[in-house]
Amino acid sequence: MKNIGIRYKILGFFVVLILGLTMLSTSYHSNRMKALVLISAQEIQTKFTEQIGFSLAEPLDYGLSDEVERLLVRAKSENPEIKYIRIYNRDHGIIHRFGHAPKIDFAKYINSKKVRLFVPDKNNEFLTEYFYKVEINTRDFFHIRIGFDNIKYQTVVDDIVYDYLKISYAVVILVLIIGFFFFRKILLVPLESLLNEMVSVRRSMTGSHQSEIESTDEVDYIRNYFKTLIDSIKDKNNQLKDLNTNLELKVEERTQELKQAQNKLLDTAHMAGMATMAAGVLHNIGNILTLASNSAESLKKLVKDSSIQYFPKIKEHVDSLAPEKKSDEVQKILNAYCHLAGELSAEQEKIQSQLDTLVGANRTMLKTVQSQQKYAQVGDFKLEVNLEEVINDSIQLMSESLGRHRININFESSAVHLIQANKANLLNVFVNLLLNAKESILQSGDLSNDMKINITLNENDTGEIIIIYTDSGVGIEYESMENLFKFGYTTKDTGSGFGLHDAANTIRELGGEIFAFSEGKDKGASFEIRIP
Structure with a gap:
């Protein structure tokens, strides 16, 4: 912790960053101002070149050399930025000149279809040439080449950039001062508090005889601290x-x-x-x-x-x-x-x-x-089963018990397709449903109750077999409905909770489903089986 200096590193980083951004911004604005100045000058100089071309058209047509020279001198006096002027005839010969102009391959400009050309000098960004074609008739024409030296605009640009730099550096200093106190409050002070907490926690975990964590600054200390912590976590x-x-x-x-x-x-x-x-x-x-x-x-x-x-x-x-x-x-x-x-x-x-x-x-x-x-x-073998026959067998097995309690059974069936199933398991399902219906009816205690069990067997249009057992017993309360087919669940004092659970498993093994319905206590109940 002796070499901690993150605040100075952060401050130095921001100083370098802001200075770099300032230099980039200054360079950008300098180039932008220079471009804007040159564009403005070029627009003015383009129009000036056109005016010179118009004024020289008639003297050139009549061969008035003195008039041409006079107009060139006047143009120079009106626009001091003009460095040189050249007038070429159609044979590329120079017929009038003013000032010193660099040599160029003039033929490529003469053969160009452009009426007016703007060509900046590659060696001097402030030297710009303009070419203007002066047509006298369909056969006779002249070309005017004018060079403008815009170096005076450099001083204007430099003054603007210098003022921008003064403002920028003043803003940089102000931002650094505000930024230092801002980061000190939101980062450095909480970071120092965090480090103190980390040291305290480490001492409480490892005891007072702990080795010092080597670090160069706060961030390095946190990194080494978490590295030590991760190693400890790996061991755990x-x-x-x-x-x-x-x-x-x-x-x-x-x-x-x-x-x-x-x-x-x-x-x-x-x-x-x-x-x-x-x-x-x-x-x-x-x-x-x-x-x-x-x-x-x-x-x-x-x-x-x-x-x-x-x-x-x-x-x-x-x-x-x-x-x-x-x-x-x-x-x-x-x-x-x-x-x-x-x-x-x-x-x-x-x-x-x-x-x-x-x-x-x-x-x-x-x-x-x-x-x-x-x-x-039958054993565990699956055979083709006639459901009507199995239901009748279950009724036969329960007939004496149901008859002794004067419980009537009404079985209505229509033709359904045979299914592959274990007959003994299905018989057990139907017997369990009859037993539940019988016990529900006997628990009713209502002597006026019509003690009966209705069974229907049919097949719908999609080929699904539907079996419904309806009794006139005590019904099923809503709270018991969702647990009815769960293993070990029963509402009877002596029940095992196996019968309906086993019945549900048997039906599910056939790819079918079993549902229970009841309007409530003393409203009877219905069990519906659907087998594909």
Whole structure:
């Protein structure tokens, strides 16, 4: 910090800069003033040359040499700047002269089509020549060559430039004085304050036993300071890189663990859906078996209490009668047989009815089991799927559960194209939608509520399949709408939050979308599926 002198460097820089600009400006204005003076003089001298040409036309035409000489002397006296005058005939011969003129190749000017020529001298910028063609007739003409020495204008230009220099240097001195105090206030004082802060910060960071930063001025000190600071930052960055490398490895491990956990949860979600469906199937089978068991018990009781047991007793009674009493007794027995025959016929009808019930229950149970087995054997393979068939199967699986709660299903469908999909996953989607609709209706608690689920299946003009499930349940609140298909989100006390999330993933795998709509609480809800 001992050699600090930025203020003097800045001051010297501005002195040199302003002096240089002043010299350039002076040179520019000098040349400009000189050009303006010469242009003004040239305009006057051009007109003067034309006047001389007009006045010499008649004397030259009549060969009046004395008159020509007189006019030339008068022109010289009227315009002292005239240095020489030459008059040439058409043969390039000089017929009149005045003053000393430099030799030139006059032929190139004579052959020029220009009436008047202005030619500055290359050796003397203040010496200017004018050429004027004096036409007498179509055959006779003369050329006048006049040289003007404008050196007197140099003094005028020098005086103007000298005055400009005095004003310029006065302005320079004033600007330097004002500039010094201005830069001292806006630059030097803040810079000195900044340097003091930097020294203080460096001491607080490195302690009092720090090495002095070598510098020649304030700017050099700041540069070296930041160089030292950058080296320190690089060391810190290297340490951070090592920490980040270890952190990235840990994050990667945790990410892998999270992915595995998510996959397990997704499998759990899928299995939960399948378990729900299987539970529904088992419940249906249990109800059917109960019905079949009741029918079997009724058949057993009918057989046990059947009137056919009275036939052996009647035979024993007839055999024990005396011959003389058999005639009347036989008649009574026949009547008894007729009565028993009627009862047996009624029992047969009851047995037939119970057998029909048992057979129907067995058929229903078989159909339910076959439906479950059909989807259990699908695996992860994608096949051509008839959506109407899968929806009907889901309704069949849920029919007993929905019927027990007196929930009606109305399914309307039109012809749609087959899609490539996993049938079991689609069945799980439709069963989940029916379960949600059922639970929503049961939560309503409104006895006057029309408990029903409407399902529509159709295809629009663009070939997009649209499936809509509409229920008359409790509806969906607006706050829950955007989270409805998120993993783990549920509004039920015992819900897992897997069903709708898994359904949404299955539909998205097909390139489709699923949406939920509701007008609010107790307004029911609609789920719309779109599959391309």
